[in-house]
Amino acid sequence: MQRNYLKYSSLLLSLLMLMTACEEEKSIIPAAKTELQNDVIKRTLGPNVVGLNIEFAYAMALAPERGKLVSAQVEASIPGAGGTYLETKTYSTNGSGEDVGIVVGESLPTEGKITKVNFTKDTSASTLRYYYVIPEAARGQEVTFDFTATSSTGETVTYKMGPYKIAKMDMKLDMTVTDSVASYISIADMAVYSAAEAATKADKIDLVYLYRSIPGVTFNHALVSPGADKQYLPNVTLPAGVNKVSKVRKAWNIRDFHLARLQYGVYIDDLDFEKLDLTESANYAINMRAESGAWVETADSKYRAYIYVNSVNNNGKSARISIKRYAL
Amino acid sequence: MVKYSKIAIALLLALVVWVGCTPEFPVDEDGLLITERAECYVSNFELLGPDFQTVRTKNAEIDTVAQTINVEVFYGTDLRNLYPQFSLVTDAKLDPKITGKVDFSDRVNPKTYTVVSGNRKVRKPYTVNITVQKP
Structure with missing residues (x-):
């Protein structure tokens, strides 16, 4: 009697396992966000030495049906030295692995800590590169960056980067x-x-x-x-x-x-x-x-x-x- | 059935006791295995400068009978900051241990290192004689 129970229960357990294993998992595709979003990566490695660049890639996007990009700006906690700029080109990589740039905006003159680009092309997604030339004033100090994008919908997003230590050497x-x-x-x-x-x-x-x-x-x-x-x-x-x-x-x-x-x-x-x-x-x-x-x-x-x-x-x-x- | 289990448990217990009582391999004060080997010699000698590059002009002459290592170094070698490296016969160890840079500048009293055999019963001191290349 006891042996029978054992047989049935193990058979049931095996069936249950078989069913669980064969059940198709339902994949859920997350709904894409439509609001304005942004992200930043730092492209330069190693210590930050006065006179050298710190390079960032600033990506921003919103759903095309929602609106387009209006401007992008970077505010550094210490004004960059001459040559600091936010690129007006957005890049894509071609089949040969080369970066190909397309002009999407016009840069405004850097005013103190702020470097800005106004978009002139009808675009809803872009990645702009920012080159911060480390000034003498930053030697031995820390510098932070606020990357901000605005869209035609009036939305504004900001991404903070840093603090980065500037080398004394x-x-x-x-x-x-x-x-x-x-x-x-x-x-x-x-x-x-x-x-x-x-x-x-x-x-x-x-x-x-x-x-x-x-x-x-x-x-x-x-x-x-x-x-x-x-x-x-x-x-x-x-x-x-x-x-x-x-x-x-x-x-x-x-x-x-x-x-x-x-x-x-x-x-x-x-x-x-x-x-x-x-x-x-x-x-x-x-x-x-x-x-x-x-x-x-x-x-x-x-x-x-x-x-x-x-x-x-x-x-x-x-x-x-x-x-x-x-x-x- | 019960009888079999009892026998099996008794056997297992006996095995555990036997394994537990087997003597461990002997180790020395450095936690290194003491073996049967009585060989005791230096097979190779290297000398590195502060930039961790060799300062030897040629291979070191190792005399295992006289227990000397004669090595010629490049002109201008900073003898106060050198890193010696000994290759020893299997299971042997060196006394004193080399923990960093060594000052070989006192050439009147050359440094001596003792090789200790694998069984830790044979000790052979080797003297390191350094000569500097001359123009």
Whole structure:
């Protein structure tokens, strides 16, 4: 008797499971919103350095039967530097993967914090790109953005982005150093000087660039503190007073995206300089190769920097360097 | 039926007790397995600079009889900030441990590292002698 019950109940359970498994799920297609909506993505990566762009893509849309777009504007908490603009083109991607732009509006002159575009085409959906050139005033501060769109129905939507921390560090790209010609590097000035110029700015010279091809050793391109052991400054006559002892540590595989402009997604940020400890480091770096770099701390401990070697030229005894610098 | 169950449970219990009493493999103070191996030598030696690139001009000369490692480094190598890397025979370990950069600038008193065999019974000190390439 008991066995029968067990049989029936398991049969019923199996049937129930079969039914549940075979039942077709009803998919629900959500009704599209018709009111004005917006969304923003930030397109740039890495630290926000003064002078560089922060790029956003601002999308806005409403149902075509409901109305059209009238204007779009961005308000930055700190006015952007010259060159800040909201693009008047909306982009689509063609079959070759290229962005093709169509002009949909006219930009109004940027007034203080506000950058605005009025739509001139009859459009109900658009994505505009916004380029914010980071101003000097924003250094070390945070900046926020309010993206606002208005439609012909009188609706207004706003999307807040940020806050984004603006880095304290400075950057200078593509300085050419040439042995005996322009070989004195000042981190304080972010500049390269000749021996005659260095003599007038002796207290600002942190490194000497030199190229030597010495038989039996690998010396080649070098960044040496003026106050380093003379064996690392062969045949170099320093201008009077140029004698600082900067700390230098060689680095490899740190191809900062901003400095190198290569495909590597590596960024040096303020934090790297803050955590950098060069107390036991040497005061010279010899055999510097292209795509290598050197961490530097000035003798007065006012600045820390990363010098990236973009390229070297053995025949010309020269190199192209780019610097990121952080004031302590 | 009950009888069978009792036997099965008794067997299971016996198995658990047996497994529980099996001696564990011995480990040393670092939690590393102590094995039967008595071999004790350095098979390879690497020396990296502050940029984590090699500073050797050629392969290090490892003398397992004299227990020395002779390595020549590039001219201008900063001997105070180097990262040594030892490859040891299977199951051996190094004493002292290398936890970061090492100062090799005192060449009068070269650094010594002891290789400890897998059975932890053989200890062989290796002296690292560094010479700098000269022009």
